[in-house]
Amino acid sequence: MDKNYKTAIGMMSGTSMDGIDAALVRIFNDFSFEILNTHSLDYPQEIRKKLLEIANNKGLTADICFMDFVVGKLFAQCANELLEKSNIKAGEVDYIASHGQTVFHSPQPQEIGGISTGSTLQIGNISVIAQLTGIKTIGDFRSKDIAAGGQGAPLVPFADELIFKKDKNRAIQNIGGIGNVTVLSKECDTFAFDTGPGNMLIDYFVQKLFDKPFDKNGEIASCGNVDEKWLNELLKEPYYSLEPPKSTGRELFNENYAKKIYKTAPDNKNNVITTLTALTAKTIFDAYEKFVFPRTDIEQIVLGGGGAYNCTLIKFLEHYFKNRLEIKTHNDFNINDKFKEALAFAMLGFCTIEKIPSNLTHCTGAKKRVIMGITACP
Ligand SMILES: Nc1ncnc2c1ncn2[C@@H]1O[C@H](COP(=O)(O)OP(=O)(O)O)[C@@H](O)[C@H]1O
Ligand SMILES: [Mg+2]
Incomplete structure (x- = not known):
C-alpha cells in the first residue's frame, strides 16, 4: 500500500543572510504535518560578507556563479547534518525543497530592447544539493510565478x-x-x-x-x-x-x-x-x-x-x-518560530511533486495559478 505521507527536508535562508534553517518533516496527503527535527547552519563570516556584497549589487558575475555552487554545498551540508543528527538515511527522504538564497529580487518589470519583465535570483545550486545528499531536490520556487505575471512573492x-x-x-x-x-x-x-x-x-x-x-x-x-x-x-x-x-x-x-x-x-x-x-x-x-x-x-x-x-x-x-488583539508566536502552535519558513517550503515542494499549483494569485499578483519549482535528481 502506498504510504500516505512524504518525508521531506525544507530549507530556507532569508534576507537576513544569517544562515540556513532546515526542517525534517513528514507531510501527509491532507497537508497535515509533523516536524521531526530541525537544524541550522550559520553562514561562515566570509561567505556572508560575499553574499551581502552580491545582494548590494557590488558582486561580479564570477562571484555570483561561484557562490551559487558554494551556497549549494552549504545547503547540502546542512541537510546532511540534519539527517545525521536525526539518524535517518538519505534513502528514507522523498525530497528536499530548498528556497535557496535570494541575491536579487526585482518584481517590478524593467525594460531592455523592447522586452519587459520582472526577475528574481535565488542561488544554492540544486544539482549540487541533489548530488551531495543523494536526495531529489526541488528549488527555484519563485520564477514560475513571475513568468505568470506575478511578483514571485510572497509564497509562504x-x-x-x-x-x-x-x-x-x-x-x-x-x-x-x-x-x-x-x-x-x-x-x-x-x-x-x-x-x-x-x-x-x-x-x-x-x-x-x-x-x-x-x-x-x-x-x-x-x-x-x-x-x-x-x-x-x-x-x-x-x-x-x-x-x-x-x-x-x-x-x-x-x-x-x-x-x-x-x-x-x-x-x-x-x-x-x-x-x-x-x-x-x-x-x-x-x-x-x-x-x-x-x-x-x-x-x-x-x-x-x-x-x-x-x-x-x-x-x-x-x-x-x-x-x-492577542499577540502569539508560532511556538504557541508547536511550530518553532525559526523553522516555520523551512516547513513552508517543504509544503511547497510537496505541491511540486504532486503537481498542485501553489501560488496564491491574490498574494503574488500572478495571472494564473501555476505549479512551482523545478527538480534536480541525484
Ligand atoms: N534570540 C534572538 N533575539 C533577537 N533576535 C533574533 C534572535 N534570533 C534571531 N534573531 C533575529 O532574527 C534574524 C534571523 O531571522 P530569520 O527568521 O532567519 O530571517 P531571514 O528569513 O531573513 O533569514 C537574525 O538576523 C536576528 O536579527
Ligand atoms: Mg535566516
Whole structure:
C-alpha cells in the first residue's frame, strides 16, 4: 500500500543572510504535518560578507556563479547534518525543497530592447544539493510565478492557509530580515505583503555599533529610548504608504539605505537600536491600520521568524496594538518560530511533486495559478 505521507527536508535562508534553517518533516496527503527535527547552519563570516556584497549589487558575475555552487554545498551540508543528527538515511527522504538564497529580487518589470519583465535570483545550486545528499531536490520556487505575471512573492501564505486554516481571523507576521504579513480571514481572500524592515536595519547597526551579529532577545534595544524625531523621519519612507500587493528587500533596505539614515541618527548608540526596533513594530502597526483593518478585523497576530525572539520588539508591538488583539508566536502552535519558513517550503515542494499549483494569485499578483519549482535528481 502506498504510504500516505512524504518525508521531506525544507530549507530556507532569508534576507537576513544569517544562515540556513532546515526542517525534517513528514507531510501527509491532507497537508497535515509533523516536524521531526530541525537544524541550522550559520553562514561562515566570509561567505556572508560575499553574499551581502552580491545582494548590494557590488558582486561580479564570477562571484555570483561561484557562490551559487558554494551556497549549494552549504545547503547540502546542512541537510546532511540534519539527517545525521536525526539518524535517518538519505534513502528514507522523498525530497528536499530548498528556497535557496535570494541575491536579487526585482518584481517590478524593467525594460531592455523592447522586452519587459520582472526577475528574481535565488542561488544554492540544486544539482549540487541533489548530488551531495543523494536526495531529489526541488528549488527555484519563485520564477514560475513571475513568468505568470506575478511578483514571485510572497509564497509562504499558501502554507499559512494550510497550517492555520481560517478558524480565526489572524495576521501571521513573519519578522525575518524583512517583515511580512499573511492575513487569514473568513471575510476576504488571503492577502499578504511586506510591511517593511524586520531585523535587517537592526542587525546592520548592531553589527556596526556593537560588533555583535544581532540584538539577542532585544537586550540592547531594552537599554535605550526611542528618539521620536528620528523615528518620525524614518517613517517618511515612501514604501510604507504603497498599496499592497507589495514586496521589498535588500534592493531598498540595504547598506546604502542604512548609511543614509545614519546621518540623522541619535548620538546615543543604544537609542539607535531602540528606535530601529520601534520602527519595525510601528511599521507593522501602521501597515495593519492602513491596509488590513479596513478589510477585516483581526483577533490574533502570530509572530514568526527570528524577530519573534526579540522581547523588546514584542513590547513595542504590545504598546502600539494596545489590547486590540492577542499577540502569539508560532511556538504557541508547536511550530518553532525559526523553522516555520523551512516547513513552508517543504509544503511547497510537496505541491511540486504532486503537481498542485501553489501560488496564491491574490498574494503574488500572478495571472494564473501555476505549479512551482523545478527538480534536480541525484
Ligand atoms: N534570540 C534572538 N533575539 C533577537 N533576535 C533574533 C534572535 N534570533 C534571531 N534573531 C533575529 O532574527 C534574524 C534571523 O531571522 P530569520 O527568521 O532567519 O530571517 P531571514 O528569513 O531573513 O533569514 C537574525 O538576523 C536576528 O536579527
Ligand atoms: Mg535566516
